[in-house]
Amino acid sequence: MPDPCVDVLIASYLEQDLVERIAGCDPRIRVSYAPELLPLPRWHSDHVGVPRELTAGEHDRWTSMLRTADVMFDFDWRHPERTLEQSPKLKWIQATSAGAGQLIDKFGLSRAPLTVTTAAGVHADPLAEFAxxxxxxxxxxxxxxxxxxxxxxxxxxxxTELAGRHALIVGAGKIGSRTAELLRCFSVTAGGVARNPRPAGAPFDSMTTTDRIAEHLPTADILVISCALTDDTRGLIGRRELAALPDGALVVNLGRGPIIDEDALAEALSTGRLDGAVLDVTSTEPLREDSPLWTADNVILSPHSAANVPSENGKVVDLFVENLGRFLSGDAALLNEFDFDAGY
Amino acid sequence: MPDPCVDVLIASYLEQDLVERIAGCDPRIRVSYAPELLPLPRWHSDHVGVPRELTAGEHDRWTSMLRTADVMFDFDWRHPERTLEQSPKLKWIQATSAGAGQLIDKFGLSRAPLTVTTAAGVHADPLAEFAxxxxxxxxxxxxxxxxxxxxxxxxxxxxTELAGRHALIVGAGKIGSRTAELLRCFSVTAGGVARNPRPAGAPFDSMTTTDRIAEHLPTADILVISCALTDDTRGLIGRRELAALPDGALVVNLGRGPIIDEDALAEALSTGRLDGAVLDVTSTEPLREDSPLWTADNVILSPHSAANVPSENGKVVDLFVENLGRFLSGDAALLNEFDFDAGY
Structure with missing residues (x-):
């Protein structure tokens, strides 16, 4: 009896050689890929793109592709909130972003009988470079x-030099760890902050938990936010926390804007109390028009694009191919499974 | 019979605790240090400073300190060209800069019956950080x-990202090696260029010699100059060499200005052929008033200050104390001995 086929729907634009890598990784895989039905990418590895107007015929083609999918690479770009009804056979979605929590809430997929894996880790290198x-x-x-x-x-x-400073890294996942690793190359010590207690160990010189962060702010010459946005981290770095940092400290946000009180941050930057901020994310995106950050000369502001590097798609596909192997063999857990309870 | 004393003259400003470290490292050492006779440092670890007008009495004091010195920490700031006559007992000068060749020529000390040790290595960390x-x-x-x-x-x-690029590092000494080491942390491969053949090995993925540099320029996304200025390296990177670099390459000069043809560099930057230049040194210093580099937005220009970090004096004294131990015991060669034949 032949193995059953697994229908893999690629739902965002991918280079042809990467599509072929997915198709070729196991004979049971049947890839559906119709780039003409997908948003047009604005750059390499753009997973949002410019939406298209589909004709009635194109709409039907896309609908039938969704109907037969067992696995999706990225969410449906048209009606992700209807995923469960549109794709009754669907067992697993491989997301292309690291922070999928907000999408999953928005799409009503929480606690769905569905596995979602994130692309956590893929963006660690470019985000740490940016930091x-x-x-x-x-x-x-x-x-x-x-x-x-x-x-x-x-x-x-x-x-002034970087060597000899101390960094506090809130979020000891892949992005935070890679940032710590690079900082240590420059003789910067790194303290990690995780939700749950865990032992210190490379690349972290010390570890603490989120609820004890206040004790560690006064020694943080560099504060790096690299955690997910959850109920616990929203507003985690408020006015009081910023005031606890040493004079001349640097603040880096690679996570999500609402983790930091942006008004308090802008104020501390304008008075020179803090030396600078390095932001890939802001409270609202695009940054609101009247934000004082636009005119703050001590801010490096990236429009949530620091991870948009040409090598991204290749790395997401590496992860997806590894996960497809695990999915097909059934004898190992998928990498980066989204934890609906933790929210990341 | 008691050991003879060694008279160590500290000829540039040092913090008191560092003076005490030198004085305390061996009972035979007798330190002479009169900061009121030395140029006033403009910052921590400034070894040039603002010269003073000495009174006749002060002049005599300084002259007699020079006369009895066996060892000097830094060159005489007043008449270094008269060192041999002023300091007849002098056996060794510990310089505070890495590139002492030009000073030694200027001071007429070439082939003097004198050992000069440089501070090579001390500036590797801050210069590589700047790069x-x-x-x-x-x-x-x-x-x-x-x-x-x-x-x-x-x-x-x-x-764009840094990872995956290739760097060619001309000068595989301490500054070049530390720069290669940091680049490799970012997944950049590094080829080293040395005067004489030597095997590749960390932090260099490959090694070549100065005379074969032309073969390696077309793959150098990043060209780093970290060698000494000698007859062999003056003008080493001319118009032709710059033209051989790939489009969008970056050029970094941590060595000395005259190693690169600065007019050709400015031209390649203004047309956008090269993406940027990172310069701690220029052909003439200060940079000449009509230089196009002043208005080049793709140039990071440092006024030969990238190594002027507060930690510098401590590191020079670490080296000096190690060398004093070797000098007194006589059973190991001094570190960083200046090679009058090689010119560095």
Whole structure:
């Protein structure tokens, strides 16, 4: 008796060689991929893209592809909130983002009889790179060097260094760990903050739990937010927490905007109490028009694009192919399974 | 019979605790230190400082300190070219800079019956940090992010990354090696260029010699100059060499300005052929007033200050104390002995 086929629907744009890698990884896999029915990517590895108007015929084709899918690579771009009715056979969705919690809530998939795996880890390298680019920018006084060049000033002087500082990293997952690893290359010590107690160990010199964060803020020359947005982390870094940081501290947000009180942050930056902020995310995105962050010269602001690197799709597909093998053999848990209770 | 005393003259400003470390490292050492006779440092670890007018009495005191010195920490700030006559007992000078070649020529000390040790290595950490700050600045598109914030533009888009690039590092000494080490943390491969053949090995993925550099330029996404200025390296990176680099390459100079043809570099930057330059040194210092580099937005320009970090004096004294131990015991060669033939 032949093995049953597994219908894999690729629901966001992928390069052809990556589609072929998925199709070729097991003879039981039957890949459905119709890029002409998907949003047009605005860059390599854009998983949102510009939505298309589908004709009635195209609509029917997409609907029938959804109906037969056992596995989806990314969520349905049209009506994700109807996933359960549209795709009755669906067992598993491989998301293409690390922080899928908000999507899953929005799509009404919480506690669905469905496995969702996230792309956690895929973005660790580019996000940690961005963090270091921003941290070094301020730690090495690049704003001053740029201003001096523009005003044609040559003045030899003392410069500050990154080595010897201490970082507190809230969220000791893959993004936080990779950031800690890079910081340690520069002789920066890293304390990790996790939801549940765990022993210290590379790349973290020490570990604490989220509820004890207040004790550790006064020594955090660099505060890195790399956790998921949950009920526990929303507003975690408020006015009081920012005030507890040492003078001249740097704040990095790689997680989600609402984890930090953005008004309090903007204030501490404008008075010079904090040296700089490195933000890939903001409370509302796009950043609201009247935000003082637009004019803050000590802010590096990225429009939630720091992980949008050309290598992203290849890494998501690496993860997906590994997970497909596990899914088909059934003898190992899928990597990055979304935990509906924890919310990440 | 008691051991003879060794008269150590500290000839540039040092913090008191560091002076005491030197004085305390061996009972035979007699330290002379009169900060009131030395140039006033403009920052921590400034070894040039603002010269003082000495009274006749002060002049005599300084002259007699020079006369009895067996060892000097830094060169005489007043008449280094008269060192041999002023300090007839002098056997060794510990310099406080890594590139002492030009000073030694200027002071007429070449082939003097004198040992000079450099501070090579002391500046490796801060210079490599500066290199990475500048490389990440361009590799991660920070100029575009800064401009977008200033024009209040939020546009999600693809971003470039550092990982996966290749660097060619001309000068595989301590500064080049530390830069390679940091680049490798970011998954950048590093080829090293040395004067004489040597086997590849961490932190270099490959090694070549200075005369074969042309073969390696076309694959150098990042060109780092971290060698000494000698007859062999003056003008080493000319117009032709810059033209051989790939489009969008980055150029970093941590060595000395005259190693690169600065006009050709400015031209390649202004046309956008090269993505950016990260310069701690320029052909003439201060940079000449009509240099196009002042207005080049893709240049990070440091006024030869990237190594001027507060931790510098402590590291030079670590080295000096180690060398004093070797000098007194006589059973090991001094570290960083200046090679008058090689010129570094």
């Amino acid at each position: 270091l680019a921003g941290i070094l920018h301020f730690a090495r006084g690049l704003p001053r060097l740029i201003a001096a060049r523009q005003s044609r000033t040559w003045r030899k002087q003392e410069t | 990475l700050a500048g490389i990440l600045h361009f590799a991660r598109g920070l100029p575009r992010l800064i401009a977008a914030r200033q024009s209040r533009t939020w546009r999600k888009q693809e971003t």
